[in-house]
Amino acid sequence: MKKQWIENIIAGSYAVALHIILVVLLFMGFDSASETVVMPAAVDIVQATVIDEQQVLDDISDRKDRIEEQKTAETARLEAIKQKEAEAKAEKEKAALEREKEKLRIEQEKQRKLDQERENKIAEQKKRDEEVKRKVEAEKARLAEEKRQVEEKKAAELKKQKEQEAQKQKAEEAKKLKAEKDRKAAEEKKRQAAEKQRLADEEKRKKAEADRLLQESLATEEREREERRISGVVNQHMGMIRQRIKRYWSEPGNATKGMQCTLRVSLLPGGDVRQVTVVKSSGNAIFDRTAESAVYKAAPWPQPSDPKAAAALRDFTFVFNPK
Amino acid sequence: MIRSLLIGLSLFAMLMPWQARAELVIEITGGSEAALPIAVVPFGYEGFAASEDISAIVRNDLERSGRFAPLPQQDLISTPHEKSEINFKDWRLLRSEGLLVGKVSSVDGQTYQVQFQLFDVYKAQQLVGKRYQVPASGLRRVAHQIADQVYQALTGEQGVFSTRLAFVSVLKNADGSRRYALQISDSDGANPRTVLQSKQPILSPNWSPEGERLSYVSFENGKAEIFIQEMRSGKRTALATFKGLNSAPSWSPDGRKLAMTLSKGGNPEIYVMDIATKALTRVTHSSQSIDTEAVWMPNGHELVFTSDRGGRPQIYKVPATGGRAERLTFEGRYNASPDISADGRYLTMMHALKGKFYIAVQDLETGAVNVLTERGKDESPSFAPNGRLILYATEQNGKGILAAVSVDGNFHQRLGETGIDVREPAWSPIRK
Numbered sequence: 016m017k018k019q020w021i022e023n024i025i026a027g028s029y030a031v032a033l034h035i036i037l038v039v040l041l042f043m044g045f046d047s048a049s050e051t052v053v054m055p056a057a058v059d060i061v062q063a064t065v066i067d068e069q070q071v072l073d074d075i076s077d078r079k080d081r082i083e084e085q086k087t088a089e090t091a092r093l094e095a096i097k098q099k100e101a102e103a104k105a106e107k108e109k110a111a112l113e114r115e116k117e118k119l120r121i122e123q124e125k126q127r128k129l130d131q132e133r134e135n136k137i138a139e140q141k142k143r144d145e146e147v148k149r150k151v152e153a154e155k156a157r158l159a160e161e162k163r164q165v166e167e168k169k170a171a172e173l174k175k176q177k178e179q180e181a182q183k184q185k186a187e188e189a190k191k192l193k194a195e196k197d198r199k200a201a202e203e204k205k206r207q208a209a210e211k212q213r214l215a216d217e218e219k220r221k222k223a224e225a226d227r228l229l230q231e232s233l234a235t236e237e238r239e240r241e242e243r244r245i246s247g248v249v250n251q252h253m254g255m256i257r258q259r260i261k262r263y264w265s266e267p268g269n270a271t272k273g274m275q276c277t278l279r280v281s282l283l284p285g286g287d288v289r290q291v292t293v294v295k296s297s298g299n300a301i302f303d304r305t306a307e308s309a310v311y312k313a314a315p316w317p318q319p320s321d322p323k324a325a326a327a328l329r330d331f332t333f334v335f336n337p338k
Numbered sequence: 339m340i341r342s343l344l345i346g347l348s349l350f351a352m353l354m355p356w357q358a359r360a361e362l363v364i365e366i367t368g369g370s371e372a373a374l375p376i377a378v379v380p381f382g383y384e385g386f387a388a389s390e391d392i393s394a395i396v397r398n399d400l401e402r403s404g405r406f407a408p409l410p411q412q413d414l415i416s417t418p419h420e421k422s423e424i425n426f427k428d429w430r431l432l433r434s435e436g437l438l439v440g441k442v443s444s445v446d447g448q449t450y451q452v453q454f455q456l457f458d459v460y461k462a463q464q465l466v467g468k469r470y471q472v473p474a475s476g477l478r479r480v481a482h483q484i485a486d487q488v489y490q491a492l493t494g495e496q497g498v499f500s501t502r503l504a505f506v507s508v509l510k511n512a513d514g515s516r517r518y519a520l521q522i523s524d525s526d527g528a529n530p531r532t533v534l535q536s537k538q539p540i541l542s543p544n545w546s547p548e549g550e551r552l553s554y555v556s557f558e559n560g561k562a563e564i565f566i567q568e569m570r571s572g573k574r575t576a577l578a579t580f581k582g583l584n585s586a587p588s589w590s591p592d593g594r595k596l597a598m599t600l601s602k603g604g605n606p607e608i609y610v611m612d613i614a615t616k617a618l619t620r621v622t623h624s625s626q627s628i629d630t631e632a633v634w635m636p637n638g639h640e641l642v643f644t645s646d647r648g649g650r651p652q653i654y655k656v657p658a659t660g661g662r663a664e665r666l667t668f669e670g671r672y673n674a675s676p677d678i679s680a681d682g683r684y685l686t687m688m689h690a691l692k693g694k695f696y697i698a699v700q701d702l703e704t705g706a707v708n709v710l711t712e713r714g715k716d717e718s719p720s721f722a723p724n725g726r727l728i729l730y731a732t733e734q735n736g737k738g739i740l741a742a743v744s745v746d747g748n749f750h751q752r753l754g755e756t757g758i759d760v761r762e763p764a765w766s767p768i769r770k
Contacts, residue, residue, distance in 0.1 A: 023764035067504070253364060259367055261368070265369055265370055265492075266368060266373075267492075268726070269494035311430065314430075333363075333364050333366060336366065
């Protein structure tokens with residue numbers, strides 16, 4: 016335990032020494048480090064404009080340096096805190112140190128002068144560096160601006176080209192559309208003309224057909240009218256003949272149901288009987304004979320004055336049935 | 339020229355349908371009801387004059403039948419007597435159904451030759467022709483036979499001109515008393531001959547089916563009795579002389595039996611007597627009513643008679659062997675004196691309407707009744723054997739006369755001589 020305590024004291028001693036060294040170093044370091052503290056702001060500006068690959072790489076290396084510096088600064092800060100603690104201890108040794116201090120002050124004055132020189136040199140150097148740096152930055156910005164402009168121009172050109180192409184395409188399409196439209200219109204016109212022609216032809220054909228049909232129907236009508244007229248006259252005379260024959264037929268009293276006598280009769284012009292033939296006998300001679308007699312007794316048969324109708328009334332078949 | 343030719347062709351074409359239709363068919367059902375026109379040319383006479391005008395008898399017969407309408411004499415355009423003298427073309431114009439020509443000749447005035455020919459003028463064909471040789475007394479009979487021949491040739495039905503009528507004449511004596519004569523005449527009522535005379539009434543003469551015998555009712559013995567008399571020999575037999583009424587005899591179609599009304603049981607009933615054996619079969623058994631005036635159906639199995647079993651006289655039918663009677667007449671309140679046509683189709687009867695008596699005919703197939711007469715004093719109807727006419731008795735100026743009517747009621751005629759009171763006529767059958 017005691018040994019450890021001792022070891023701690025030893026270690027503490029060492030630590031104090033170390034601290035002192037460090038503090039010195041720190042003060043020195045702080046000065047040089049203060050030049051770089053403002054760096055992040057500059058970096059930000061550069062970052063915003065860096066596009067070039069190399070530039071990016073440079074930037075990255077710069078950043079690395081800065082990070083390193085920051086790290087160092089941080090460490091220093093921590094050390095300073097420790098220093099303050101150490102200074103509290105050192106207060107006790109102050110008196111002893113006063114003398115040392117005076118000595119040191121002279122030394123320090125000398126040193127300060129030296130430092131002033133050095134500082135001036137550093138300031139000049141810093142100024143130069145800053146100038147260089149400013150120039151580099153400006154160049155960088157110019158390049159970036161240039162590049163941006165190029166890009167913009169390029170983009171504008173691209174845009175313009177695209178627009179032109181689009182316009183051109185649009186124009187072509189419109190042209191194509193118009194051509195198609197024109198073609199269609201021409202076709203439609205042609206088709207309409209053909210249809211019109213066709214309709215006209217059709218109309219013409221129909222009219223011709225209608226005329227033909229009219230003529231035909233007139234002829235048919237005339238023929239039918241004539242046939243109807245003759246038919247009417249014939250039918251009328253058939254009825255008259257039938258009545259007349261019936262009136263002259265003395266049906267025999269012994270006629271029985273089912274008896275039927277069929278006669279074929281041909282007439283002479285003028286209505287006299289040319290010939291009578293029993294086609295089918297009733298089986299009763301008197302029945303047949305009375306039928307034949309009726310045909311003769313009815314002569315001359317009623318004849319139409321119309322020669323055509325009269326000609327149609329020449330040959331007859333009579334079927335005689337009992338009452 | 340070409341134009342008219344074209345028109346001609348088109349007209350020809352128009353007529354084609356008609357010419358293609360070979361014949362026009364005309365159907366005729368039922369002919370004319372009108373009487374047949376017939377030309378009866380007066381017969382020619384050679385040698386001795388004949389006592390009878392044969393063509394006139396024929397013409398009257400045909401006309402009286404109701405079936406013929408002989409052309410008026412003045413319309414006849416010529417008087418041919420045989421085929422060689424006929425110009426058929428001329429006769430066709432008269433539209434007669436037939437042309438009858440003939441002639442009568444006699445060298446001695448005793449025997450006569452009679453010939454006739456009936457022609458179809460349209461075909462110029464003879465339909466029937468015959469030659470007869472008869473004594474002068476047979477001329478009238480020949481005339482009726484010729485009429486029968488013509489009738490049959492033109493109508494297809496048997497003529498009834500040669501048949502006879504039987505009837506009862508009521509004659510008055512100089513002292514005002516009556517006598518009754520059973521007479522027979524020709525079918526036209528002419529040439530009456532008396533076959534029985536009596537001071538007592540004679541009733542209900544009835545011909546045997548062969549037309550050679552008569553049955554009748556005579557009161558000569560003070561009551562109604564049934565007799566049979568042969569026409570040729572005059573032989574008579576009293577057949578039914580039972581107690582009470584013996585009346586209304588009617589010969590069966592086979593001539594073997596006689597239906598009659600007898601009241602021997604107290605009430606008049608119908609009986610059938612076998613003529614040969616006189617065996618009786620009682621047919622009716624209705625003790626409360628009068629059954630009488632039986633006649634035979636042509637089938638010989640049934641009798642038709644008058645009965646008041648329903649309260650008033652009506653006609654009934656009953657099996658000839660007896661059995662259930664079936665009433666036949668329903669029209670009118672009084673129907674009596676039935677007779678049946680030879681074909682069994684028609685029933686004729688005395689039909690009372692408002693107290694008057696008419697002759698009616700009933701179609702037994704349809705039941706339709708047709709009243710044929712108009713006088714209202716008509717009785718005793720009897721069918722002609724061909725069923726075409728109905729002979730009946732009626733009254734004119736207070737005297738009974740004979741009349742005939744066609745079954746359709748269209749043709750009426752009066753028969754017989756005037757001035758004689760006749761009744762109870764019976765038309766003979768056609769002699770076989």
